[in-house]
Amino acid sequence: MADTQPPLPVDREPAGDPEAVLDRPAPPPARTAAYGPDPAQVYDVRLPVGEAKDVTVGIVHGGFWRAEYDRTHTACQAQAFADAGWAVAVVEYRRTGMPGGGWPGTGADVAAAVAAVRADPDLPDRLVLVGHSAGGHLVTWAASRPWGADLAGVVSLAGVVDLQAAFGLRLGDGAVEAFLDGSPAEQPDAYAAADPALHRPLIPVVLVHGVDDDVVPPAVSRFYREKVAALAGSGPVPPVTLHELVGCGHYGLIDPEHPAFAEALAAVSGIAS
Numbered sequence: 001m002a003d004t005q006p007p008l009p010v011d012r013e014p015a016g017d018p019e020a021v022l023d024r025p026a027p028p029p030a031r032t033a034a035y036g037p038d039p040a041q042v043y044d045v046r047l048p049v050g051e052a053k054d055v056t057v058g059i060v061h062g063g064f065w066r067a068e069y070d071r072t073h074t075a076c077q078a079q080a081f082a083d084a085g086w087a088v089a090v091v092e093y094r095r096t097g098m099p100g101g102g103w104p105g106t107g108a109d110v111a112a113a114v115a116a117v118r119a120d121p122d123l124p125d126r127l128v129l130v131g132h133s134a135g136g137h138l139v140t141w142a143a144s145r146p147w148g149a150d151l152a153g154v155v156s157l158a159g160v161v162d163l164q165a166a167f168g169l170r171l172g173d174g175a176v177e178a179f180l181d182g183s184p185a186e187q188p189d190a191y192a193a194a195d196p197a198l199h200r201p202l203i204p205v206v207l208v209h210g211v212d213d214d215v216v217p218p219a220v221s222r223f224y225r226e227k228v229a230a231l232a233g234s235g236p237v238p239p240v241t242l243h244e245l246v247g248c249g250h251y252g253l254i255d256p257e258h259p260a261f262a263e264a265l266a267a268v269s270g271i272a273s
Contacts, residue, residue, distance in 0.1 A: 007122040013249070021033060026075035035116035038094060040101075043113055044071060045122065046078050046088040055272040056123045058114065058182070060135025064160070064175035065106060067097035074132075077264075080256035084265060087124055089117040093138075096178050101181050103194050110138050111147055118150075118178045128271050130264070131215055131256050132157040133201075136207075137196060140224065144199035153204035153271035157253040158161070158216050159265055161207065161224035163195040171216060197227040205240045206267040210248030210260065218244055243267070 029044035035198050043058075056262075059078050063069020071092045078088045093109035094101035118127055129151060131139035136159015142148040160166045162175070164184060167176040177183055180190045193197060207225065209218040242268035245260050 002238065002247050005249040007127055009218075014105075017249040018249055018255075021251055021257070022073035024076050026064040028121075029078075033116065033252070035113050038100060038194045040070075040092050040094045040098060041109055041112070042092050042143055043117060044078070044088075044090040044092075044121070046082040046090070047122075048085045048087050049083045050085055052060045052087065052124075053272065054124050055086060055126045055128055055170045055268075056117060057081045057088050057268055058117055058127050058129045059088060060087070060110065060129060060131035060138045061079075061090070061133035062135045062158075063095070063129070064172035064263065065096045065102070065134045065179045067095045069095070076256055077132075077254040079260075080261065081130075081265070081268070086268070088124060089107065089120070091117070096175075096195070102198060103190050106138070106139065106179070111145065114142065114147065123270045125271070128152045128268050129154040130157065130268060131155070131159060132162050133250070134179075136161055136216075137163065140196035140201070140205055140207075141194065141199070143203050143205050144196055145203075149202040151203050153206065154172035154201075155208065155264065155267045155271065156221070157208050158210060158213050158221075158250050159207065159224075160216055160220060162174065162197040162220050162227065162248065163191055164197065165220050166216070171220075176188045197224045200237055201233060201240065202229045202238065204238045204271055206248065206271060207240070208253055208263050208267055209242070210250065210252060211244050211246045212248060213250045225267075242264055259273075 136156035248260040252260040
């Protein structure tokens, strides 16, 4: 079942550089664990502050799958979830331009990381995945995989959740083409396998997108919702909910100092409850 909520107003976009959150300092993680032999196959653990909830939040970062963007830019976002009482695992993965990165290696890394986080004895077994931008693609893709069927749900924040649409829009200056090593005509099997909009999710999906996002337009989340709704004829579809936020761009959803971040927290709370 697909559902679109009326656009929610948030306070105006704060003055200053919206990308500043990517470099804002935060306390270091409690530890880093490996899930594979590559230096990029790791996840950072942040422990809950105060009364701990019984859910782990797995964060998958964005950056159009490119090597120059890594998990360090999620530090403030991750710490804010920990401050709200969740155990947090921030997943790193091999990216475009790295050995083994791009498709299918990046997808295989997310699958392996999820398995490792769920097996971590220090983290609650219930896991909600939260992904921003390209990370939104990876978590919604995970929602359609058999190994993701036991997740509590996923939250996509300004996600690149429709690869065909993102390719057509030339998002990230050709980032989709670089990730999948070609166009849909050149790599039809890769697009068919990697595009979450072509697969029925097995668990609840919450899409949160800023109306003012000029990096990944909110239409991309709308396309995903519509295409997934059309898949209902081949079997039941768990809830897919879209929240659009007026007064929010691309980075407010991962910035604890932005009023839109409250919607990211609420989305996780809604799935975890």
